[in-house]
Amino acid sequence: MAATPGDSRLEMCIQCGTCGGSCPSGADMDHTPRALFALIRADLRREVLRSNTPWYCVSCYYCTVRCPQEVHITDLMYTLKNLAIRAKLYEENPAAGLAETFTDQVENFGRSFEFGLATRHNLRHRPFSLPGLAPLGLGLLSKGRMDLTPRRIQNLDQLQRILARAKQLEEAV
Numbered sequence: 641m642a643a644t645p646g647d648s649r650l651e652m653c654i655q656c657g658t659c660g661g662s663c664p665s666g667a668d669m670d671h672t673p674r675a676l677f678a679l680i681r682a683d684l685r686r687e688v689l690r691s692n693t694p695w696y697c698v699s700c701y702y703c704t705v706r707c708p709q710e711v712h713i714t715d716l717m718y719t720l721k722n723l724a725i726r727a728k729l730y731e732e733n734p735a736a737g738l739a740e741t742f743t744d745q746v747e748n749f750g751r752s753f754e755f756g757l758a759t760r761h762n763l764r765h766r767p768f769s770l771p772g773l774a775p776l777g778l779g780l781l782s783k784g785r786m787d788l789t790p791r792r793i794q795n796l797d798q799l800q801r802i803l804a805r806a807k808q809l810e811e812a813v
């Protein structure tokens with residue numbers, strides 16, 4: 641709670657389950673947000689930080705707008721990712737690997753590079769799925785919906801300075 645900007649209101653959770661019932665990624669999560677908050681209350685730190693739940697959160701904010709207690713659920717998911725990285729408990733998690741590759745690309749190119757992202761992720765975590773994905777990839781490439789090589793944004797140095805400053809601020813917390 642202390643690591644979440646503003647007032648997370650986590651202590652107000654009444655375990656109603658609205659968040660889990662609203663979540664579009666719920667089927668992929670090993671714990672619903674409600675269950676994760678119960679684990680936090682039970683002080684099961686390792687189980688919480690190893691959970692794939694924050695990594696499957698797509699930041700749609702649906703849970704947050706529906707929560708009757710106005711718990712800042714999405715913000716808490718970011719905090720949990722942050723804590724999992726610091727505790728080095730995220731590497732076992734393929735969703736975390738995807739987020740890591742995405743972040744690297746944004747830092748280096750200023751934008752996502754879908755072809756590289758999908759290829760690296762599937763090679764690392766699901767190599768046998770690649771032949772099945774080839775028709776989809778070829779279709780996207782042939783229609784110009786995906787690039788074969790990464791493209792850098794203009795004024796990338798400005799974005800990199802912003803990201804470096806954000807990291808400094810984060811480390812100071």
Ligand code: SF4
Pocket residue numbers: 652653654655656657658659660673674677706707708709710711713
């Ligand atoms: S919707 Fe809000 S109150 Fe209900 S379980 Fe989720 S966080 Fe708790």
Ligand code: SF4
Pocket residue numbers: 659662663664665666673696697698699700701702703704713714717
């Ligand atoms: S913000 Fe995250 S946890 Fe909440 S409903 Fe969306 S995907 Fe699920």
